[in-house]
Amino acid sequence: xxxxxxxxxxxxxxxxxxxxxxxxxxAADNISxxxxxxxxxxxxxxVKTLGAGGxxxxxxxxxxxxxxxxxxxxxxxxxxRETLARHAGLADFxxxxxxxxxxxxxxxxxxxxxxxxxxxxxxxxxxSAFALSEPDAGSDVAAMTCAAHAxxxxxxxxxxxxxxxxxGIADFYxxxxxxxxxxxARGISAFIVDADTPGFEVAERIEVIAPHPLxxxxxxxxxxxxxxxxxxxxxxxKVAMRTxxxxxxxxxxxxxxxxxxxxxxxxxxxxxxxxxxxxxSDFQLTQAKLADMATAVDSAALLTYRAAWQRDxxxxxxxxxxxxxxxxxxNAQRVIDAAVQMFGGLGVTSGQPVEDLYREIRALRIYxxxxxxxxxxxxxxxxxxxxx
Ligand SMILES: Cc1cc2nc3c(=O)[nH]c(=O)nc-3n(C[C@H](O)[C@H](O)[C@H](O)COP(=O)(O)OP(=O)(O)OC[C@H]3O[C@@H](n4cnc5c(N)ncnc54)[C@H](O)[C@@H]3O)c2cc1C
Numbered sequence: 472x473x474x475x476x477x478x479x480x481x482x483x484x485x486x487x488x489x490x491x492x493x494x495x496x497x498a499a500d501n502i503s504x505x506x507x508x509x510x511x512x513x514x515x516x517x518v519k520t521l522g523a524g525g526x527x528x529x530x531x532x533x534x535x536x537x538x539x540x541x542x543x544x545x546x547x548x549x550x551x552r553e554t555l556a557r558h559a560g561l562a563d564f565x566x567x568x569x570x571x572x573x574x575x576x577x578x579x580x581x582x583x584x585x586x587x588x589x590x591x592x593x594x595x596x597x598x599s600a601f602a603l604s605e606p607d608a609g610s611d612v613a614a615m616t617c618a619a620h621a622x623x624x625x626x627x628x629x630x631x632x633x634x635x636x637x638x639g640i641a642d643f644y645x646x647x648x649x650x651x652x653x654x655x656a657r658g659i660s661a662f663i664v665d666a667d668t669p670g671f672e673v674a675e676r677i678e679v680i681a682p683h684p685l686x687x688x689x690x691x692x693x694x695x696x697x698x699x700x701x702x703x704x705x706x707x708x709k710v711a712m713r714t715x716x717x718x719x720x721x722x723x724x725x726x727x728x729x730x731x732x733x734x735x736x737x738x739x740x741x742x743x744x745x746x747x748x749x750x751x752s753d754f755q756l757t758q759a760k761l762a763d764m765a766t767a768v769d770s771a772a773l774l775t776y777r778a779a780w781q782r783d784x785x786x787x788x789x790x791x792x793x794x795x796x797x798x799x800x801x802n803a804q805r806v807i808d809a810a811v812q813m814f815g816g817l818g819v820t821s822g823q824p825v826e827d828l829y830r831e832i833r834a835l836r837i838y839x840x841x842x843x844x845x846x847x848x849x850x851x852x853x854x855x856x857x858x859x
Contacts, residue, residue, distance in 0.1 A: 473557065473731050477772055482780040483546060490529075491550045497524055498558040504827065505561060510682045511640050515598070517565040522595015526551060530570035530592065532577040536585050537593035543570070543577065543717055545779040549724035553775075556728025557735075560831040563725050564683050567718065568637050572599025574714035575645045575661050579702040584663065588643060600641035602632040602664075602688060603711055609634075610844055613656040613708065617690065619648035621704075624697050626650075626662060628690035631674065634838070638686025639673045642666050645701065645714075646690075652705030659707040663699045670694060681830040719792045719839055720782065723775040723799035726835050729828050730768050730803035733810035736825050737764065740814055751813065760813070764806045771799035790852040797845040800835045807832050 528539040555563040573592040591597035608614040617630030650660040670693030677685040741752035778791040811818035
């Protein structure tokens, strides 16, 4: 039911329109919304299916390592996330994590690291994860204490990471740890840790309202070769921020996909639910709600694809990506809540798409920079622009 007229917006090129249409048709045949079962095996299966379908090629950069292009096409990953989110949250999650988990290698990996990890990520043969957050360092990520000290040709990692998506099913983790060259953000480095490295363990599984593989990780005298470091020592914070810069706009796109699905569901329900000798959509109160929902979806889409387009032109998108993430996630929450309300009791019944969306959307307002962090970024950029 989604109106695909937005694909005619000037932000897109013909290849984007073709990609969105092809993925939508493919997803209808190959992806289903799973309501129960073992999320680990569902996600392992989804990574394989997305890999076999060729979609994960868009999550890595470099045709020599199986990527769809030389760099990551932000509009492509946004359209993919939006489309997958509209079909099934876990499919979007599996796609996104392959990109976020391997993004540091795409952007800053050595030729050997790229050859070793990226082809498997692109084919769905290896699952990746991005381990930045810690119990006492979430929004304030530079406060991290997980440490790595150099010992000959090795680094030794000690400490913890938490809220790590794909924790427990990933084949490798990109881990950010304090190497102490300078205080704060300038003393952090990035490393690749294979899941079978001695001293690495999944300390705890974390259950959340929209189940997906999530864990707390522990490093205890965990030795890795110095060649597993990504980028220069002490430059890991930049590696993390550049990776997030690529994927932050795609969180907005995922929220947009959830919101579009909720609007589709609401329209379907409102035009068929009989009451008071008519249907729900006969009433102006309902029509006002639908109008607000459609406007919230379009404003999120405009900000999302502006940021994606701008990034693909090589422009700085700090402010635009923050605006997109803030607006798309907050708007999606409101659109989905309105859809649940229109469904009445059915809306809170387990297994209903709108109930599923209601749980799915919540974390997007928190991770990869909570709404308040996006507000801080936008305000900082605004104030900087008028600095005298
Ligand atoms: C489902 C899920 C998946 C995740 N996956 C990953 C992952 O794969 N890898 C990874 O590294 N991390 C991951 N995270 C962690 C996520 O990035 C952090 O939860 C997020 O950065 C917030 O950190 P925190 O939870 O410690 O909250 P805190 O830092 O304690 O913040 C709590 C709240 O404080 C508010 N706040 C923050 N700063 C300000 C401010 N300056 N002014 C006013 N209010 C403020 C915000 O509302 C915020 O939500 C995931 C989290 C979730 C929920």
